[in-house]
Amino acid sequence: MTSHLVVALPLTLCSKGVRKDQLPIPQYALDAPLRPAILPAEAPPDVNGKAQIYCLNEQCRKKTGQHDRKAGNILCIDYLCKNCCRNAQLLATQSNTARPKCPPHQVPAAVRSHLAVQPNRNPPPFPPTPPPSHPLPAHPPAPLQAGPQPQAGPSRSQNRSHASRDVAPPAPTKPKAQPMGPHWLARQQEAANLTLSKKSAKLEKEELEEQKKRTCKFLIWYKNGQNPLTHTAFIKTYPDLPLKTLLPEFLQLGYRENSYIEYREDSTWMSARPDISITVNSAHTNLLRLAPSLIESLEDCPGLEEALKLQPRKLPKGKRAARDEVVSPVKVYRQHSQASAPQALRSTSPTLAPISVAHSRSPVAGPSRVRLVPAPFPLDVNTKQKRKVWPAQFYVCDVVDGLQEMKKLREKKVGQRCAFEKVFPGPVYNSGQFAATQHVLRHAGTTLVNRFVKRGRCSGAYWSVFRKKLPKDIDSTEFSNRKAIEDLADVSSSSSDDSTPMNLDDDDLSLDSDPESDSGSLTQSRLERCTFCNDVITVELSKDTLAMRDKLILQMPISFTKTFAYCELHRIESEGNKWPRTPDFGSLFDRTVALKGSLASLLTHEIVAKNEFYRDAQKSFAGMGTVAASRVGSQLGRFEGHGAGYYGDKGYIIIQSALMVMFPDYSFDTSPFPSLDWKLFREKVLIPEVSTRLIQTSTTQPWTLNNKLILL
Known part of the structure; x- marks a missing residue:
């Protein structure tokens, strides 16, 4: 039998990791952990061979002869016969010793119990075999027959089998720590520093973002007739602001000791001293006034009305909130071409019909404004070009004078569209709207028209005010309620003396149709929509609102919770025009x-x-x-x-x-x-x-x- 010996040869080193033969030790050997040598695996016995083995229990004999040993199974875990394998499993169970399962003999495994009490002495290797029918001789048993039986295999298996029966296998434990190379600490410290630097940059960015969320803008009125001071401050205790933190700014603005400060809360002005805390909001501008006393207040505050319009509304609670039902807007698909009147009316089909998936409503990647086909209201506003709406935002005198000027240009063979663009630069020409305006002036009567023309350019002389005075069905082609017009003329003449009325004939108000004119409707003018909520923006937004929108566009895609404040601002401005929002x-x-x-x-x-x-x-x-x-x-x-x-x-x-x-x-x-x-x-x-x-x-x-x- 050949034995394998592993001899660990000591490695003699000198200083600084150099061997005696003056060759340096490789770096990978210094950094790698030291591991024990692995013994070569023992060759398994030849299962397919024809060698015969006997049962390792030397006392196991056949019944036919005293000197005949039973044959063992080479596939058995202990090279035993079937009876001896069963006895070994029973012995392992009684002695609380682990023994694996034997597949060829179909003997189950013996599991070791940690609660069983181990005996003081080891039991005999096998139980005594019952004596045969005839007594055995006194001389020792004959040796194993010399023949083709294997020599090294059974001896090793015999030692291994007895060891497995006498000594329990060790319980599985965690792998023991291995010694590491001398440079592992420097590598570990370098990796830790790199990780810390990455975390520091990320934390710093998060702190800056958090600081932006806690930064609020204030408008402070400190003197009658003076423009307010715009102040930006970081609030550590956001959303609660102790007013005493702004006391240095108040003192520079002339704040007197024991005076009061007025702040806006729930659409109401509240008075307090700087020793209290108020709630602020970083989404909109916070309004403050330095009151001279408790009963006196600043009356002349320039820009206060515009600032109040931009303040958020107080949302209703309880059952009242259910009454103000907000209707979801109809889906609108982005298109690059202008839409005619029937095309603008086209919308998605009702719920029961399938919806086309060819259109995408994904957000725009760039900061450019989104141009969409128009949807609900208003119908004629183009805030992209900052144009006035004709004729609603024009004075009646300008409309009448412009129509007369267009008539002169038409006599010079100028097209209707060209004449309109020369007389009314800015608004979008629409033949339908133009015809409707002519129709209203023809049926309104000269008395009422002259009344508004004489008012000139004042707030009560707009076309929209003039139109509200007339019957709602006056723009219909079948309008015939002349009595209502005469009643309006009588009221107008009695309230004011129009000594020099302006004569407006039908010829002055009617213009020939231009074959070059566009037969489309107002829907051909593209309207600007909110990039986030898809609502139509009907007014010119303030600089602060535009700046807020540009910042939000750069952050797209973005959550609606961050765009809510911007959408609330442009809705407040749109509702100033009293466009309907909730259908009945x-x-x-x-x-x-x-x-x-x-x-x-x-x-x-x-x-x-x-x-x-x-x-x-x-x-x-x-x-x-x-x-x-x-x-x-x-x-x-x-x-x-x-x-x-x-x-x-x-x-x-x-x-x-x-x-x-x-x-x-x-x-x-x-x-x-x-x-x-x-x-x-x-x-x-x-x-x-x-x-x-x-x-x-x-x-x-x-x-x-x-x-x-x-x-x-």
């Missing part, structure tokens, strides 16, 4: 039924042929029969049909229900309408027509029904 769904059904008389005229081919929505439907289903057009497959590419606009999906369902009551199936003849059955005629023609008329009655702006001025 309770009265929508009755208002739709009230239009039955005018909608019935659309059931005749002569009238509906002039309708834009009907013409669009005919183009969409051209060449199809009624059955083919009503199939789902024919409408796969037409999901962006006409919706209910401002009223959204909820209003769409209400209007559709009212139309089904007024015009059910088989109640009118659809033969004059090729490719349209009753359902398609209601969806493609009547629903957008009703939505257009209802929205026109919800605003005071002068629109014409012929051009279908509606924004989604």
Whole structure:
């Protein structure tokens, strides 16, 4: 039997890690941990060989002869026979010794129990074998037969098997620590410093971001007639601000001891001394006033009204909040081309219809402003170019004088669009709006028009004020209520003496139609929308609001919690124009039924042929029969049909229900309408027509029904 010996030869070193042969030790050897040598694995016995082995229990004999030993199983874990393997498992269980399972003999494993009490002496290796039927001789047993049986394998297995039976295997423990090289500490310190520097940069950035969130802006009025002081301060105790932290600034502004400071809280001015704490908000400007005394206050504060308009509203709580229902805006898809009136009316289909996925509403990557097709209100504001709305934001005298000047240019063969742009530089020309303005002036009467012309350029002489004085249906082509106009003229003449009225003939107010003029509507002018909430921005934003928007755009994509303050500011400014925001769904059904008389005229081919929505439907289903057009497959590419606009999906369902009551199936003849059955005629023609008329009655702006001025 060959034995393997591993001898550890000592390595003699001199100073500084150099061996006696003057060769340096490699760096990887110094840094690597020292590990023990691994012994070569013992070769397993030849399982496929034909060598015969005997059971390792020397007392195991066959019944046929006294000198015949039983054969052992070479696949057994202890090279035993089946009976001896079972006895070994029983012995291991009684002596609380672990023994693995023996697969060839199907003997289960013996598990060691740590709670069992170990005996003081080792038990005998095997239980005594029952004596044979005839007594054994007194001489020792014969030696093993010399033959082809293996020599080294059984002896090693015998030693290993007895050791496994007598000594329990050690319990598994954690690997012991190994000695490491001499330079491991420097490497570890270098890696720790690098990690610390990265964490420091990240923490510093987080601290700067946190500091920005706690930085507030203040407007401080300290003297009557003086512009306020704009002050920015970092609040450590944000959102609570002890007023005494701003006391150095107050003293420089002339604050006297024991005086009072006024601050804005919940739309109310509160007075207090600097020894209290107030709540501030970094999302908007905080307002402060240095009051001379408790009963005296600063009355002349320049810029206070503008600052109060930008303050956030106090949100209602409880049941009142449910009354102010906010309607979700209709989905609008970004487009780069201008949209005509019927295209602007197109919106997403109701909830039951599938939605096209070809359009994306992902945020814009760059800081450029987003131009979208218009939706709900207002209809004619272009804040991108900072243009005035014609004629609503013009004086009546300027409108009348401008129309007369345009008439002179038209006599010189100047086109209507060119003449309008020369006389009214800035506003977007729209033929429909222009015709509506002429129509209103023709039916308003010279007395009332002269009254507003003589007012000149004052706050009460705007066209919007003039339009509110007139009946709401004056812009209709069928207007005939002359008595209302005469009553207004009598009231106007009695309130003021117009000694020199201005004569306005119909010829002065009517201009020939220009073939070059655009037949579109106001919806062709693109409106600016909020990049974050998709609302229309109707006013010119302040510098602070624009700066806030530019910072938020650079941070996109961004959470809505960070853009809420900006969206709240531009909504406050938009609501100053009194644009409707919440539809009255309770009265929508009755208002739709009230239009039955005018909608019935659309059931005749002569009238509906002039309708834009009907013409669009005919183009969409051209060449199809009624059955083919009503199939789902024919409408796969037409999901962006006409919706209910401002009223959204909820209003769409209400209007559709009212139309089904007024015009059910088989109640009118659809033969004059090729490719349209009753359902398609209601969806493609009547629903957008009703939505257009209802929205026109919800605003005071002068629109014409012929051009279908509606924004989604």
